[in-house]
Amino acid sequence: MTTSSNKPAQELAIKNTQNTAEKTSSTRRNAKQYTEAIAKLFVVNHLITETEECSIEQRTQQREQKEREAQQANLEKILKIAYDVSNEDSANMPDPDWLAQFMSIAKNIHSANMQALWGRVLKKEVIAPGSFSIKALNTLKNMTKKDAHAFQHACxxxxxxxxxxxxxxxxxxxxxxxxxxxxxxxxxxxxxxxxxxxxxxxxxxxxxxxxxxxxxxxxxxxxxxxxxxxxxxxxxxxxxxxxxxxxxxxxxxxxxxxxxxxxxxxxxxxxxxxxxxxxxxxxxxxxxx
Structure with a gap:
């Protein structure tokens, strides 16, 4: 079984984009090339490329392993952001149910800009538990990068x-x-x-x-x-x-x-x-x- 990369999802996307671009004479990729790059990124490209003889069980394990590694990397980045922006103010442990919900959502936040927001959420919640409701977490989860810019302008x-x-x-x-x-x-x-x-x-x-x-x-x-x-x-x-x-x-x-x-x-x-x-x-x- 092929060893999965331990890089975050966005870094893998960049690498795949570069590899695909090297194989084509055009600097602009077409829809088929983008689709293939997405399939490779999420390890669901077997029917497109058929480069390896792996069982569907093995392919599933590869995809799930890559997904778990990307989630791990996302959480590590967000927690590092929260750590870096924190100081020695008095603080408390957030409610365990809130913390479980936070981790469940944050693991799937791939954008660096959105990770920065989630890091600040955790920092503020540690300083003042109850600052952010679970409803607010779910709203933030559904917010795209474009929505975040609009919200910033509104603020x-x-x-x-x-x-x-x-x-x-x-x-x-x-x-x-x-x-x-x-x-x-x-x-x-x-x-x-x-x-x-x-x-x-x-x-x-x-x-x-x-x-x-x-x-x-x-x-x-x-x-x-x-x-x-x-x-x-x-x-x-x-x-x-x-x-x-x-x-x-x-x-x-x-x-x-x-x-x-x-x-x-x-x-x-x-x-x-x-x-x-x-x-x-x-x-x-x-x-x-």
Whole structure:
């Protein structure tokens, strides 16, 4: 039986890609070559290449052995990341059921970027057990690299206001002004999140993952007399309404979204902050605090 490689899955993929490329005169592989490379990677290429006379039992053992070795390598990398980012803060052992679920999922995380996220999850859970629910782990498991980038952008645009520290994506402001006919005149200004690297289809992906609530919400009326605190990426502001009825529109992060947001560092999007303050200034008195 052929000895299995002990390299991680992504390293094997690179090696197989290079070997295939050397056998072809073209630098661009076609669909058949990609399919063959995938089959070799997962040791299911017997009917394609038939290079060895092995029984199906032997081929199954080879595939399972390679899979176990890749899983072992994934866990070792993630635990090393958690170890490297940890310090000597007081800590506790996570709940055993949580830890079992973490290991069960983490062993199949192959992407280096996603492994870094999982390493930070473990580090934070060791410092403060209960920081991440099993639901949050399952959400993170279903998150692709593209989803992770979208989530990072959403976090960089998120703020909080009032006494609620939950993250929100502010999308606009509304003012209801009284006219001579005593019929409120509604004025509204909007921010298009797509201008700030969060297009609507990516927002929908985050909604489907359960990270952001589906409905765009409208706040209660903002007071003209008591300033409302607003925090954007550790930049603190206070706003007072210019008219009797002024509100904010926003998307709200779910509890799972708020949990996972703690994995990412504070990231200021200066263009968004400038546009947000300019928009708010049309309807509110805005002060930096």
């Amino acid at each position: 960089s645009l998120s703020c909080s206001f009032g006494t609620d520290q939950g993250r929100k994506l502010l999308t606009g402001a509304i003012s209801h002004k009284m006219s001579l006919l005593v019929i409120p005149k509604r004025e509204q200004s909007k921010l298009t999140l797509g201008q700030y690297q969060l297009p609507y289809h990516e927002l929908l992906s985050l909604i489907e993952l359960g990270i952001i609530h589906a409905s765009e919400l409208e706040s209660g009326s903002i007071s003209q007399h008591q300033a409302l605190p607003l925090n954007y990426q550790n930049h603190h502001f206070k706003i007072l309404a210019n008219s009797k009825i002024s509100t904010l529109t926003y998307y709200r992060f779910t509890p799972t979204g708020n949990e996972l947001a703690h994995l990412l560092p504070v990231s200021l999007y200066e263009g968004y902050q400038t546009d947000l303050i300019n928009l708010l200034s049309r309807y509110f008195m805005v002060e930096s605090s």
